[in-house]
Amino acid sequence: MSRLLITLLFLALFVLAEWYGFQAIRTVLQHASPGTRRAAAIGYWVLTATVWALATWAMMTRHTSPAPFKTYLGSLPVIFLATKLVVLVFLLPEDLYRMGLLAVRSVMQPSGTSAGLISRSEFLSRLALVVGSLPFISLVWGMAKGATDYQVKRVTLRFPNLPASFHGFKILQISDLHTGSFQSKEPLQRAVRMINAQNADLVFMTGDLVNNVATEVEEHIEALSQIKSExxxxxxxxxxxxxxxxxxxxxxxxRANLQRLMDNHAKIGWRLLLDEHHQIERNGEKIAVLGVQNWGAQMRFPKYGNLAQAHAGSHGAPFKILLSHDPSHWDAQVVNYPDIDLTLSGHTHGMQFGVNLPGFKWSPVQYAYKEWAGLYQRGKQYLYVNTGLGFLGYPGRVGFLPEITVFELQRA
Known part of the structure; x- marks a missing residue:
């Protein structure tokens, strides 16, 4: 589908959503005074224009200060549009029914008489506005609370080839910090305290430290450098x-920006793996940690990583963990390396929106990624997709809250 066609479809959907949002309010207020109806109409369109104007300004100047605040402004149309799309889902079928019924009546009525216009249901309009308020409330809550409501998830994994010295070994994964999205230092400081409370043996950060530029993380270096690991x-x-x-x-x-980012990893105290591996030894037994640069199967994401290079020379370790940011890498390449036992990824964020219940999870991102949140298994190989600690674009989270994952490795 061409970009022009997608743009036209979006514009058509946008116009319909705005129009039906307005029509729902008009119908609900049909018995109000003319002054009230006029004020509501003016207020609706002024608010709509203001929201889109602020969002447009925020997006056009998003790389200038205050960038995090502009992220909030840029999200306002999404929140309002979500509500209006729900209204559209309720009222458009009713209008199609009304038009169909009107057409039938026009045919059935005797010549020279009018079929008459069928009025829109006030009850249905009220119901549409009530139901439409649910995504509005959810998305606002996601901004106010969900964005930094850090959750610790615990996963136990058993492997027959895990060296005995690593039985009970505790690994902690964080991902997608997107430090450029935070308006203050406090949330990440709180996250670091939660990370340290887990007493992990080994800590991984699987990519997207920043949104765009290396300087975004620099005010958080002090906090992130406090993460503890043996x-x-x-x-x-x-x-x-x-x-x-x-x-x-x-x-x-x-290139200078990328080098500065790499230097910032070192300042935090992290060892950045660039298509390489590192062996960890306990009591003479070894496991290997492999790390690749970003490699995404989708065309719009870069393929910088070189798995063959990272894997080379790691054969002496009977158990291998791969850090690869994009989970699509697993299905495209990693499964062809059967000695890579566990792959840890991030990237998807769970789209920061969805339903995440025991035994059931749903998010729009699942239509773009086969593996997008949680644990996956193919044969003896495992993939875990961490839904991220930070946020990007929409400055909140609904359903898929920011995640700190703790793995306990056991020998089967």
Whole structure:
């Protein structure tokens, strides 16, 4: 489907949603005074225009200060549009029914008489507005509370080839911090305290430390450097870490930004794995940690990673963990390396919106990614997709809350 057609479909949907939102309010207020109806109509369109104007300004100037605040402004149309789309779902079928019934009556009525217009249901309009308020309330709650409502998830995994010395070994994964989205230092400081309370043996950060530029993380270096681990803390790069979504003055400026980001990993105290591996030894037994640069199966995401290079020389370790930011890498390449036992990814965020209940999970992102949240298994290989600690775009989370994952490895 061409980009032009997608744009036209979006515009048509936008116009319909705005119109039906207005029609629902008109119907509900049909018995009010003319002054009230006029004020409501003016208020509706002024509010709509203001929201879109502020969001447009925020998006056009998003790379200038205060960028996190502009993220909130840019999300306002999404919140209002979600409500109006629900109203559209309720009222459009009713209008189609009304038009069909009107057409039938026009045919059946005797010549020279009018079929008459069928009025819109006030009850249905009220119901549409009430139901439409649910996504509005959810999305506002997601911004006010959900964005930093950190959750610790615990996963126990059993492997027959895990060296005995690593039985009970505790790994902690965080991902997608997107430090450029935070308006203050407090949320990440609180997250660090929760991370340290888990007393993990080994900590991983699986990409997207920033949104776009290296400087975004620098005010958080002090907090992130407080993460404790008995062993080195390993990190990798995600698609947002390369500066690919910024218009740079020159290729040299882009390279300098990436180098600065790598330096910031070192300042935090993390060991950044760039298509390489590191072996961890306990009582003479070893496991290998492999880390690749971003590699996404979808065309719009970069394929910087070199798994063959990271894997080379790791054969001496009977158990291997791979850090790869994009979960689509697992199905495209990783499963062809049967000695990689566990892959840890992030990237999807669970789209920061969905339903996440025991035994049932749903998010729109599942239509783009086969593996998008939680644990997956193929044969003896496992993939875990962490839904992220930070947020991007919509400055909130509904359903898929920010996640700290703790794995306990056991020998089967």
């Amino acid at each position: 062993l080195p803390i390993f990190s990798i790069l995600g698609n947002h870490d390369y500066g690919d979504y910024v218009e740079w003055e020159s290729p040299e400026a882009k």
